[in-house]
Amino acid sequence: MTSLLAAASSTSFDVPGNVAFAVLAVLMVVAAIRVVTTRNVVHAALWLVVVLGGNAVVYLILQAEFVALTQLLVYIGAIIVLFLFGIMLTRAPLGRSEDLDNNQRWIGAVVGVLLLLVIGYSVTQSWGSDRLDFAAYDLPQVSDVAGTAVEVGGSGNGRTQALANEIFGDYLIPFEVVSVLLTGALIGAIVLARRD
Amino acid sequence: MLLNQFLLLAAVLFSVGVYGVIVRRNGVLVLMSVELILNAVNINLIAFSTFWGLGGQVFALFVIAVAAAEVGVGLAIVLLIYRNRRSVDIDQLDELKG
Numbered sequence: 001m002t003s004l005l006a007a008a009s010s011t012s013f014d015v016p017g018n019v020a021f022a023v024l025a026v027l028m029v030v031a032a033i034r035v036v037t038t039r040n041v042v043h044a045a046l047w048l049v050v051v052l053g054g055n056a057v058v059y060l061i062l063q064a065e066f067v068a069l070t071q072l073l074v075y076i077g078a079i080i081v082l083f084l085f086g087i088m089l090t091r092a093p094l095g096r097s098e099d100l101d102n103n104q105r106w107i108g109a110v111v112g113v114l115l116l117l118v119i120g121y122s123v124t125q126s127w128g129s130d131r132l133d134f135a136a137y138d139l140p141q142v143s144d145v146a147g148t149a150v151e152v153g154g155s156g157n158g159r160t161q162a163l164a165n166e167i168f169g170d171y172l173i174p175f176e177v178v179s180v181l182l183t184g185a186l187i188g189a190i191v192l193a194r195r196d
Numbered sequence: 197m198l199l200n201q202f203l204l205l206a207a208v209l210f211s212v213g214v215y216g217v218i219v220r221r222n223g224v225l226v227l228m229s230v231e232l233i234l235n236a237v238n239i240n241l242i243a244f245s246t247f248w249g250l251g252g253q254v255f256a257l258f259v260i261a262v263a264a265a266e267v268g269v270g271l272a273i274v275l276l277i278y279r280n281r282r283s284v285d286i287d288q289l290d291e292l293k294g
Contacts, residue, residue, distance in 0.1 A: 108219040
């Protein structure tokens with residue numbers, strides 16, 4: 001904790017970025033708590049939109065533009081709609097309902113707080129003063145038609161290109177396995193939900 | 197910016213998600229809490245990818261794809277439970293209890 005404070009008071013501390021992060025973090029935590037405590041099923045899905053959108057902004061802060069856009073497309077475009085369909089098809093009560101929680105609230109709260117303490121202590125011990133070096137990115141070089149190296153950083157898509165090189169290079173076989181998994185899940189969902 | 201602030205945010209979201217999985221009775225709400233947990237893990241992966249290398253972003257994309265598959269199959273199962281029992285209360289699904 002002292003290392004955190006020391007790092008926070010050093011001169012190279014990025015004030016606007018950290019204020020933005022703090023506002024975003026508070027918003028996300030409040031929205032997440034509303035997801036698990038609200039008495040209205042539809043409100044839970046809508047609060048989940050805030051958390052998932054905040055996640056996308058965190059990815060943008062961390063310079064992961066492609067993952068941020070994928071997050072927006074997949075989660076807010078598809079998964080939230082799936083959740084709303086699920087709420088509609090199971091005829092969940094659309095207004096307030098008092099029986100959404102079981103009687104294990106205290107156990108849940110104790111488990112959550114203990115887990116937070118353990119994870120928080122261990123990450124603070126392990127990564128207490130490590131800084132993220134945002135300038136350290138190497139932009140990839142590509143060759144143009146004549147064979148001379150061209151810096152592609154000017155167009156701003158260098159990192160996405162590097163990510164594509166990773167996916168279709170080192171991680172090609174896991175990528176194909178994931179596509180097979182998606183096909184299997186799609187067929188499985190159709191088989192399960194079909195009316196006979 | 198510190199690496200730790202992202203890890204602590206992810207830890208808070210993860211704990212809130214675990215609380216939701218334990219406490220909620222409605223099957224759809226349990227799936228939403230699982231999404232919270234997966235997103236907390238994704239924040240960790242992206243933060244470490246900024247710290248070390250691009251592999252974390254690749255794994256975050258894999259997690260997003262697997263989460264999409266999980267929600268599809270999970271909601272199909274919840275729909276099937278609703279069709280058979282006219283309720284999605286997962287506390288009533290105790291037929292395996294001796």
